[in-house]
Amino acid sequence: MKRRYGLAAYLAGAVAARVGDEMSGPALMLAGFAVTGSAAAGSALLAGVMISAVVGGPVLGLALDRVERPGWLLAGALGLYGGGLGLVLTGLGRVPFAVVLGFAVVAGVAGPAVAGGWTAQLPRVVPGGVPGRANALDAMTFGVASLAGPALAGGVAQEAGAAGAVMAAAVLIWVAVPVAWGLPRAPAGRGVVGGGLAAGVRFVLGNPALARATFTSVSCCVAQGVLMACVPLLGERVLGGAARGAVLLSCAAGAGLVANGVPARLMVAPDAVLRLGAVVQAAGLALAAAAGRPVVLVGAALLIGAGEGSQLTALFAVRHRESPDRLRGQIFTAGASLKITGFAVGAALAGPLAARSLPGALLLAAGVAAVACARGPGRL
Numbered sequence: 001m002k003r004r005y006g007l008a009a010y011l012a013g014a015v016a017a018r019v020g021d022e023m024s025g026p027a028l029m030l031a032g033f034a035v036t037g038s039a040a041a042g043s044a045l046l047a048g049v050m051i052s053a054v055v056g057g058p059v060l061g062l063a064l065d066r067v068e069r070p071g072w073l074l075a076g077a078l079g080l081y082g083g084g085l086g087l088v089l090t091g092l093g094r095v096p097f098a099v100v101l102g103f104a105v106v107a108g109v110a111g112p113a114v115a116g117g118w119t120a121q122l123p124r125v126v127p128g129g130v131p132g133r134a135n136a137l138d139a140m141t142f143g144v145a146s147l148a149g150p151a152l153a154g155g156v157a158q159e160a161g162a163a164g165a166v167m168a169a170a171v172l173i174w175v176a177v178p179v180a181w182g183l184p185r186a187p188a189g190r191g192v193v194g195g196g197l198a199a200g201v202r203f204v205l206g207n208p209a210l211a212r213a214t215f216t217s218v219s220c221c222v223a224q225g226v227l228m229a230c231v232p233l234l235g236e237r238v239l240g241g242a243a244r245g246a247v248l249l250s251c252a253a254g255a256g257l258v259a260n261g262v263p264a265r266l267m268v269a270p271d272a273v274l275r276l277g278a279v280v281q282a283a284g285l286a287l288a289a290a291a292g293r294p295v296v297l298v299g300a301a302l303l304i305g306a307g308e309g310s311q312l313t314a315l316f317a318v319r320h321r322e323s324p325d326r327l328r329g330q331i332f333t334a335g336a337s338l339k340i341t342g343f344a345v346g347a348a349l350a351g352p353l354a355a356r357s358l359p360g361a362l363l364l365a366a367g368v369a370a371v372a373c374a375r376g377p378g379r380l
Contacts, residue, residue: 009179009182010125010183011137013118013175013180014141014176015141015144016172016179017118017180018114018115018144018145018149019148019172020169020175021081021145021169022145022148022149022153023156023169023172024153024173025046025049026150026153027156028049028085028166029045030165031163031166032092033162036097041097045104048105048108049104049105049108050108050111050340050341050343050344052106053109053112053340053341054338055337056112056333056337057334058330058334060073060109060110060112060333061116061120061329061330061332061334062200062329062330065328068185069185070120070183070186071180071183074113074118078113078114078174078176078177079174079177080107081107081111081114081173082171082177083107083170084103084108085166086167086170087103088107089163089166089167112336112340115339115340116334117332117333117336118180119332120329120331120332121184122134123328132263136263136313138316139316142256142260143256144257147253150246150249152168153165153169154246156168200330201330203330209318210318210322212271213319215372216275216311216315216372216373217315217372219371219372220277220281220368221340221342222342223346223368224343224346224365225342225343225344225345225348225349226346226347226349226362226364226365227285227365228347229347229350230365231245231246231249233355234288234291237358238292238294238297239294247298252301252304254302255304255305256309256312258309259309259310259313260309260312262313263313263314270313270315270318271318273310274314275372277308277309277310278311278372279307279369279370280303280304280306280307281304281308281311281369282369282370283303284302284303284305285304285362285363287299287300288301288362289358289359289366319332319335350365
């Protein structure tokens with residue numbers, strides 16, 4: 001009974017934090033535009049929140065691996081994230097925009113806590129090895145968040161304004177704080193482990209399975225970032241309006257949510273599912289590049305989401321299997337940081353290319369995903 005309750009609480013906290021995280025990006029973009037009148041301001045806030053994750057992940061992971069109560073540290077990180085969003089909201093229109101952007105960067109440092117930092121605690125909630133069902137349920141929280149977060153951001157912004165959407169995102173993240181606080185203790189004696197910030201990275205680079213999984217997942221995130229930049233243009237050219245491009249994101253998120261549970265039912269190694277997910281995403285992106293009708297484009301979105309959802313579950317399975325407890329937090333948060341950064345880089349690079357050639361940008365994304373389906377680097 002205790003284990004079931006522990007997993008239920010873990011999943012409830014994960015859903016709250018991850019929905020809030022997915023809400024925060026659209027909400028910040030809407031708030032930046034509403035206050036400044038500039039779309040560039042909203043994009044800058046989103047970029048600020050995302051790009052600082054590359055620093056926050058390794059630092060947070062090292063700390064999580066060294067403290068006796070990682071849940072307390074995780075709760076503090078979530079509190080910082082929500083508080084940073086509140087500061088952005090308070091500062092918009094009242095202090096120079098550069099200061100507000102700084103608040104967004106500070107908030108983003110804690111972003112990997114929502115993804116990698118939280119998932120790294122799963123083995124302590126279900127001790128004795130993470131079963132496939134628990135791993136799939138954890139991955140499904142990302143699907144729920146990616147489906148509900150943007151929709152909630154838009155709905156709340158319409159009813160209560162963009163500021164209300166940012167505040168709602170912060171509140172959802174704060175709801176997860178007491179759940180994180182109550183997470184189980186870590187094994188005694190971990191604080192003596194050395195290696196510094198580079199220990200987790202060195203372990204990943206020296207472990208062929210983790211190195212390949214990281215290469216594949218980060219490459220696919222670059223491709224997903226390219227797709228995100230193309231969504232408004234796809235909506236405008238194929239669906240009859242730029243705003244309708246959001247339908248594609250909902251279709252992909254729904255397919256991903258369904259696909260999250262597939263790897264647990266397959267008698268196939270998660271390493272192979274990772275590569276298969278990249279193949280499916282590459283095919284979906286190539287189909288989107290050639291799509292001239294709405295039904296074809298929606299089918300492409302469903303294909304991309306299915307590949308992404310099954311890949312995420314497989315990625316977590318590989319990390320849980322290969323990560324030693326003393327480095328688990330670093331491996332998960334560093335991986336989350338790299339994925340967030342890869343997504344941001346893909347979106348930034350795709351903007352100018354998509355404006356010149358939308359099919360060219362989508363074919364680039366398909367090529368990146370196709371490269372990701374290779375076996376990738378081994379031991380480095």
